[in-house]
Every structure is written in structure tokens, then in C-alpha cells.
Amino acid sequence: MPTFHWEDRAIEAPAGMSALEALLAAGVLIPSACRAGACQSCLVRASAGTVPPAAQLGLKDDQRARGEALACRLPVSDGLQLTPAGPSALAGELVLQRRLRPTPTVAVLYFSPPPGLRPLAGQLLHLIREDGLSRPYSVASLPEDEHIELHVRQVPNGQMSTTLCDTAPIGARLKARGPFGDCTLRDGEQDRPLLLVGVGTGLAPMLGLARDAHHRGWRAPVTLIQAGLNAEALYTPETLSRLSAWPMLRWRPVVLQGPAPEGGEVGDVVEAAKRALAETPEARVYLCGDAPVVNRLRRALFIAGASLSALHADPFTPTT
Amino acid sequence: MASLYERLGGEAAVNVAVERFYRRMLSDERVADYFDSVDMDRQMAKQRAFLTMVFGGPANYSGKDMRTAHAHLVSRGLNDGHVDAVIEHLGGVLKELGAADADIAEVAAIANSVRDHVLSR
Ligand SMILES: Cc1cc2nc3c(=O)[nH]c(=O)nc-3n(C[C@H](O)[C@H](O)[C@H](O)COP(=O)(O)OP(=O)(O)OC[C@H]3O[C@@H](n4cnc5c(N)ncnc54)[C@H](O)[C@@H]3O)c2cc1C
Ligand code: HEM
Ligand code: FES
Numbered sequence: 001m002p003t004f005h006w007e008d009r010a011i012e013a014p015a016g017m018s019a020l021e022a023l024l025a026a027g028v029l030i031p032s033a034c035r036a037g038a039c040q041s042c043l044v045r046a047s048a049g050t051v052p053p054a055a056q057l058g059l060k061d062d063q064r065a066r067g068e069a070l071a072c073r074l075p076v077s078d079g080l081q082l083t084p085a086g087p088s089a090l091a092g093e094l095v096l097q098r099r100l101r102p103t104p105t106v107a108v109l110y111f112s113p114p115p116g117l118r119p120l121a122g123q124l125l126h127l128i129r130e131d132g133l134s135r136p137y138s139v140a141s142l143p144e145d146e147h148i149e150l151h152v153r154q155v156p157n158g159q160m161s162t163t164l165c166d167t168a169p170i171g172a173r174l175k176a177r178g179p180f181g182d183c184t185l186r187d188g189e190q191d192r193p194l195l196l197v198g199v200g201t202g203l204a205p206m207l208g209l210a211r212d213a214h215h216r217g218w219r220a221p222v223t224l225i226q227a228g229l230n231a232e233a234l235y236t237p238e239t240l241s242r243l244s245a246w247p248m249l250r251w252r253p254v255v256l257q258g259p260a261p262e263g264g265e266v267g268d269v270v271e272a273a274k275r276a277l278a279e280t281p282e283a284r285v286y287l288c289g290d291a292p293v294v295n296r297l298r299r300a301l302f303i304a305g306a307s308l309s310a311l312h313a314d315p316f317t318p319t320t
Numbered sequence: 321m322a323s324l325y326e327r328l329g330g331e332a333a334v335n336v337a338v339e340r341f342y343r344r345m346l347s348d349e350r351v352a353d354y355f356d357s358v359d360m361d362r363q364m365a366k367q368r369a370f371l372t373m374v375f376g377g378p379a380n381y382s383g384k385d386m387r388t389a390h391a392h393l394v395s396r397g398l399n400d401g402h403v404d405a406v407i408e409h410l411g412g413v414l415k416e417l418g419a420a421d422a423d424i425a426e427v428a429a430i431a432n433s434v435r436d437h438v439l440s441r
Contacts, residue, residue, distance in 0.1 A: 036359070057361050295358050303346050307339055308364060 004080035013076045020071035034317040035072045040180040042071040049080030091117040102235035107165040110147035118143035119179035121208025128175040135160040138205035151204035193220040193280035199227045202289025227269035231261040291315035324376035344409040386437035
């Protein structure tokens, strides 16, 4: 059996097991959510040993350079030396300042950030409840905004989403880790079109990216497809209403069940996204929302010609 | 004389070919089911390994590896027709990228040489 190290401690685990499973089995409580390499909850740092590329997929170059890796995708091996992912990971405490309920199942939340935490639009923060429960959420705000804005859909019987949508009082404090993720705009691409597809509360990071593009003076079309079950489920945050006057923005609401929303259509979001890609084939594409739809979108847009290197997806893979 | 891998353009060629090849796989209903994994990044990595190998590049696979990699597909009905389809698309991608016919034939021969391993025969 291979032996690896967590800080000073030697841990033995069967070959083929992930470092995450081995650490949890050994009683080391490191956070995890999707266990599939998507959410970056389980970030650790490998200071020595073998780290296959799959354990660093989606990490930024600077993280790779530091040896950061996703424990759920990192097989244990002899000589592997792991430590917590480092000071950047624990960001501090967010304080809930304001909560809007645009629809019965959606909350738009505003938090004041701890000093030094300025996530980019489209990045993820992991919110950690007092009991240690941790869930990732995508950022809708810009670094220069006063508050960090998150959109949370209330999942039936969902632990964290119920806390956030309902029970946490204004003034509540939540620990956060992050920011993570690469669903952010690229520097120097102001002339490249954007195709943003937000399904449900997947709107949050897409709205953030659209605002960021506006802020950075984007000169190419920015298509924002907002998808939802029906017209009532589509919510319009004030930032979106304000942005709709920007000539570069093409806002396209799509609902699965009629009647059609104002200025939008009834249909499959995948078809709407394929049409939008055909209009701007060179677009950089961002997708966010419930996992089954986002995975379908990703596959369809890849087949339709988008390069995987210009196709960024944050599926809301539920925590297992 | 340059090796096949170098003539085809080495790693850079693999980088260009891999997306086109994977796109063809996903679009061809004869083989799409075998490649239709949610984890597209992981699948891309496997396609990259495939291309590096058949381009004659620095990939050290044994027949045993090829058996192991495809055993679960054989149990799902993988057969000669699927291998033919893969080789056909490989040729199509290489043609698009401007490879010489002789090189395309050599790539097909490498792929064919592991046919029995891939099909667990
Ligand atoms: C990268 C990433 C970004 C995310 N960003 C956001 C965001 O911006 N806004 C947001 O609202 N959520 C987002 N999520 C989802 C979020 O992290 C939680 O998974 C979600 O809020 C449910 O957590 P919970 O504790 O309330 O539910 P849990 O208590 O974990 O789950 C309760 C039950 O609901 C099921 N369930 C969980 N999620 C769903 C779902 N989407 N659809 C159907 N059933 C489900 C679970 O399997 C379980 O049976 C994101 C997830 C990921 C991985
Ligand atoms: C023509 C000869 C073939 C060669 C040389 C070949 C080569 C390879 C290689 C090198 C890998 C990566 C193995 C690894 O690193 O794990 C691989 C994986 C794979 N191959 Fe092939 N392959 C061939 C035919 C096929 C065919 C016909 C199919 C299906 C239609 C197929 C489907 C796959 C799949 C799905 C994987 C990924 C398996 C996984 O998820 O682990 N291959 N192949
Ligand atoms: S990335 Fe490892 S648990 Fe989600």
C-alpha cells in the first residue's frame, strides 16, 4: 500500500484511492463537495510527489505553479507530500447585509467582504456554515462594488440554500474560502464576442461577467441568454435592468414552458445557445447553472464548433 | 529523415487534431456513445493519448494497456466496425490538416496494429 504524508503525518492507503478519500478515512477533515474535480472545494498543496494533470484541471497557472491540486482527483502514491492549500484559501468572514426575494425560490444576497477579499465576477466562494457545512456559490458582483452579490436558489430540503434564503438573519456571519475558478473574463479580449448562458441562478456569474465586460469597455457583442422554467422563474436584478441600455448587450430570455417572456422565446436553451454561437462563432463561451443542462450545453456547443479552451462551465454539481 | 511524429507536426499537431477528432467522435452516432462522458476534459486527455500513440509519438503503451483501457468497452459491444470508424475519422482529421497520404496510411497501420488488443482478442 502506498504511504503519503499530510503535513507531518504518514498515512497509508490502498493504491488507486484518491487523496480526499484517504484523508477523510484517516480523520483529516478537508472540505469537499462534488468529488468530481468541478468545485475546487478539496484544494490541497502537493510539495512533493506525483500530481497527474487531471488533478490540476481547471486550476490557474499560478495555482499549478504552487503545486495546488484537487484532492478528489489526486491518487495516493508513495512520496506524495500534502499540506493545506495555503493562506489564500481561507478568506475570512462575510457579513450578510441585504436579502431580496425576486421570486419565491430565489434570493439575491449582499455581503460585506472581509478585508482583502475582492473576488472577480464569475469566480466562486465557498460559504461555510457554523457547523462546517460548505457549499460553493458564484459571484455576481465586481471587485469595485461595495458588496459581494450572490444569487441562491432554494433547493427543496437544501441545507445551505435554506440557511441563505430563509433562516440566516441580516448581520449573520459566514466563513468563506476562495476565490476559486476560472469563469472570468480574459485580459485584452475586448474585441472578442462573449456568449453567456445562465440557467436559473446560474445567471449570477453571467450577469457579473456582462457587467465586467461593460466596465472594461467591451467592443464586441455580449449575448446573455437567461434560461428558466417559465416566465415567473426569470428574475431581473436591478443591475441587469440597468445594463439593458448598453448597446453591446443582447439579452435573450428563454423559458421551457410558455407563455414567452417579454423579448424572449419559449424553447430549449441548448437550441437558443447554438443559434447564438452561430451568430458569433469566435465567441468565448461561459455556462453556469444546474449540472444536467450545463453539461448538455457544453457538449452541444463543443460539437457546434466552440473550442474547449474557450468554453468555460460551472455546473452546479450537487454535493454528495 | 524526420520521424512520422515530427512530420505530422508533433505535439502542436496533436493539440490541433485532438479537438477535431473528439468532435467527430461525438458527432458520429456509430461511436458517440463510447465517448459520451460528462467529464469532457478527461475524455480529451484520453484522446490526446490516443493521437500521440498513433502519430508514432512518445507514448509508451503496451498491448496489455490497450486491452485494459478498452476492456469495459468490449463488454459493451466494441467491435471491428468501431475500430474502422475511428480509423476513418483519424484519416479525415489528418487530411484536413494537410498530412501526406503516405503518412495517413502509416497512422492507420499503427492503429490497426493494436486492433486485436483493443478488441481483447
Ligand atoms: C461550481 C458551483 C457553483 C455554484 N454556484 C451556485 C450559485 O451561484 N447559486 C446557487 O443557487 N447554487 C450554486 N451552486 C449550488 C450550491 O453549491 C449548492 O449545491 C446548492 O445551494 C444546494 O445546497 P444545499 O446545502 O442547500 O442542498 P443539500 O442539502 O446539499 O441538498 C439537498 C437535496 O437536494 C439535492 N440537490 C442539490 N442541488 C440540487 C439541484 N441543483 N437540483 C436538484 N436537486 C438538488 C441534493 O442532492 C439533496 O438531495 C453551485 C455549485 C457548484 C458546484
Ligand atoms: C484503433 C485503435 C485504438 C487505439 C490505438 C486506441 C488507443 C487508446 C488510448 C491510448 C487510450 C488512452 C488509454 C489510457 O491512457 O487510459 C484510449 C482510451 C479510450 N479509447 Fe481507444 N483506441 C483505439 C480504438 C478505440 C475505439 C474503436 C473506441 C470506441 C469506439 C475507443 C474508445 C476509447 C475510450 C472511450 C477511451 C477512454 C477510456 C476511459 O474512459 O478510460 N478506442 N484509446
Ligand atoms: S473538486 Fe474535489 S470535491 Fe469538488
